[in-house]
Amino acid sequence: MARTTGSDGGRTEAAIREAAINLIARYGYEAVSMRQLAAEVGVQAAALYRYFPTKEDLLFTLMREHMEGLQAAWEMARPTAADPRGQLAAFVRNHIRFHVERRHSTHVSNMELRSLSRDNLTQILRLRTAYEKELRQILRDGAEAGVFVSDDIGLTAIAIIQMITGVIVWFRPDERLSVEEVAETYLAMTMRLTGAEMPREAQHVHAHA
Amino acid sequence: MARTTGSDGGRTEAAIREAAINLIARYGYEAVSMRQLAAEVGVQAAALYRYFPTKEDLLFTLMREHMEGLQAAWEMARPTAADPRGQLAAFVRNHIRFHVERRHSTHVSNMELRSLSRDNLTQILRLRTAYEKELRQILRDGAEAGVFVSDDIGLTAIAIIQMITGVIVWFRPDERLSVEEVAETYLAMTMRLTGAEMPREAQHVHAHA
């Protein structure tokens, strides 16, 4: 056999991406074989190479698009005019919503950095650094305005990101808490962590668990 | 050739453990081959099987000993008589010191859970849960005593552990901060996060970065 009835490059590529994210998130990049991925898509292994030149290139593409999507989501969600507390609240809410909605690709992007070549790794880390820089700027503004504790800003930023990204480790969409409730709880912790009082506009949405 | 002069089972086994922790932390369990590990130890691959029946058994042993060591370290460090804030301070300090000093095995224990069989995974998770339970108990005591914010305790415990374990991602022993300084900074963040004021006995040791 060769080309199958109804086969379509666009659909096949999308199916490869989705299957790859799910399989790699579950078993890890090294543990997933091209044959296993192809079987999940319903295609032969050789067909994958029409869309991605190598296995690593597939991984890199998934990660790059994840990071670009994260940055794009924040640029959409960022308030144009808000004080540091409002900015921080928007950042935390966007981060948690994005990560919960894309648990699998987040897992891939966080866990599989080791499997990238030097050049590809550098690119992904550049994107990550740019994103973290946004948080550091908010913390710096807040520290200067006197609404946040002005401890080591780089360390605080890392601690916050680590904490709010950790949500994907335990959160499952069908449990007792909704995404919004989780986001508000983490936001409250973040605000206390930075030494800020919750901003007024943040509080009326908010729902304690 | 066969047995080499000066060869010693005890020393070889220790060398295997150490090399395995370093290699797996750096490249990941799946990416490290038994031949590569053997080469690092300075031995043939077949010799590894004298000490560990399978590759996974080696991984499991490393993880189990790490988790047991963590629990043991906390049992040594735990204050016999202290209020919840003192307990929490001791917990954070011990956690950070232990993880910084054993960055590589921490990395292995956190990242390679996927490579364990069901039974082995269950055992490791049991150890982890037992350790996390210690923190939850401290938070519960503090909430009841009114010194901590009494939000969702399980979620707070996870957030704190995520945050203070994150130190191994960026901390390198030769940088501007000492382990003690890092621990105090994280402790301050943890205390604010829980809504507690720093306890008096914690403050005189403390050094802001």
Add this chain to the structure above:
DNA sequence: GAATTAATTGAACGTTCGTTTTATTCTTTT
């Protein structure tokens, strides 16, 4: 110093890996 045990080598096993090549069929364009 002979017998026994401990530690290791070197070669080999079958399997699976990522990837390439070639041929074949479907779809679209002319």
Add this chain to the structure above:
DNA sequence: AAAAGAATAAAACGAACGTTCAATTAATTC
């Protein structure tokens, strides 16, 4: 209806994988 292009299957490549086995030598015991 023929030609061109896209999408896939099937088979094969060499390399690497975890693991086993028999042989061999060093250290220990008697």
